[in-house]
Amino acid sequence: MPLTGTPNSLNSARSRAPRSEPVDPVPVPGGASIWAVGGGKGGIGKSFISANAATIAARSGMRVILIDCDLGGANLHTCLGVRGTPERTNLSDVLEDRVVDLDKIAVETPVPGLRLILGALGHTGTAQTNHEQCEHLLQGVRRLPADVIILDLAAGMDRATLDFFNGADKSLLVTTPEPTAIENAYSFLRAAFYRRLSYAMNGSPVRDVIRDAMSQREGLRTPDDLLAAIERVDPAETERFRSVIRGFRPRLVVNQVRTTDEVKMGFSIRAVCRRFFGVDLDYVGYINYDDFVWRSIKERRPLVTAYPQSDGALYIRQIVKKMLKD
Numbered sequence: 001m002p003l004t005g006t007p008n009s010l011n012s013a014r015s016r017a018p019r020s021e022p023v024d025p026v027p028v029p030g031g032a033s034i035w036a037v038g039g040g041k042g043g044i045g046k047s048f049i050s051a052n053a054a055t056i057a058a059r060s061g062m063r064v065i066l067i068d069c070d071l072g073g074a075n076l077h078t079c080l081g082v083r084g085t086p087e088r089t090n091l092s093d094v095l096e097d098r099v100v101d102l103d104k105i106a107v108e109t110p111v112p113g114l115r116l117i118l119g120a121l122g123h124t125g126t127a128q129t130n131h132e133q134c135e136h137l138l139q140g141v142r143r144l145p146a147d148v149i150i151l152d153l154a155a156g157m158d159r160a161t162l163d164f165f166n167g168a169d170k171s172l173l174v175t176t177p178e179p180t181a182i183e184n185a186y187s188f189l190r191a192a193f194y195r196r197l198s199y200a201m202n203g204s205p206v207r208d209v210i211r212d213a214m215s216q217r218e219g220l221r222t223p224d225d226l227l228a229a230i231e232r233v234d235p236a237e238t239e240r241f242r243s244v245i246r247g248f249r250p251r252l253v254v255n256q257v258r259t260t261d262e263v264k265m266g267f268s269i270r271a272v273c274r275r276f277f278g279v280d281l282d283y284v285g286y287i288n289y290d291d292f293v294w295r296s297i298k299e300r301r302p303l304v305t306a307y308p309q310s311d312g313a314l315y316i317r318q319i320v321k322k323m324l325k326d
Contacts, residue, residue, distance in 0.1 A: 065106055185269070
């Protein structure tokens with residue numbers, strides 16, 4: 001997929017971007033699929049990608065529900081032109097048992113077939129959510145009448161955020177080429193990986209070994225180091241450990257790329273994850289820096305409907321199609 005985010009191509013896209021066009025049909029998978037869009041840093045485009053991915057799926061004829069999982073500074077509604085106020089029923093009402101049926105709080109959006117469950121707006125109380133609450137919420141999410149459900153996760157590495165990321169059918173890690181964003185992406189992935197390991201090996205005699213690896217004590221820096229340590233403690237647990245690693249298959253998107261080197265950065269991140277985590281990170285694509293992105297955000301419209309022929313919209317459609325086919 002060639003990089004098209006150069007000034008010349010941007011000018012070309014600006015001259016050929018109408019306000020609307022039909023979206024190519026996308027195959028509808030059997031049954032609901034939960035996607036989680038996360039990353040370690042704020043401002044990297046998680047909500048932008050979530051809103052546009054949901055719009056593409058909905059315009060392909062799928063029933064889609066977007067859930068804003070930010071319990072402190074929710075803003076996904078703004079990307080879709082939906083009015084949000086602190087008085088509106090939102091996800092925190094479900095987590096605090098004021099609402100039982102998730103489906104009843106999903107609001108319509110300007111995109112036919114796409115509904116939104118608001119995150120916490122102006123929340124001043126505690127935003128901490130335990131593992132059991134996250135599991136209970138995911139059970140409710142799976143009962144929603146939808147083909148695709150997208151969780152737009154909060155920034156950072158809160159335990160609830162990691163649990164939502166790990167509990168989804170398809171987890172999408174978003175980063176930008178900036179060093180701070182890449183560093184946070186590694187930290188986020190590492191935290192999600194070890195939290196998944198810790199719960200999967202719950203009750204096992206090797207759990208303390210995993211805790212040592214999480215704190216980087218005892219020189220446990222790679223999966224091979226950890227595997228060797230587990231074999232010394234309890235050889236019978238090694239296959240379960242390998243199974244957990246095989247089941248951890250996040251996807252990667254690099255957002256706001258400007259150069260070919262920044263495109264290649266996705267492959268470098270994938271190689272590092274393979275070496276140090278033993279994780280097969282699937283690099284599903286990149287989105288070039290596009291002047292139309294901030295315009296669509298200011299207009300409170302998804303890029304793929306506001307400027308469907310822009311380069312950014314093209315790349316997002318390609319990523320969503322790949323996600324749906326995997």
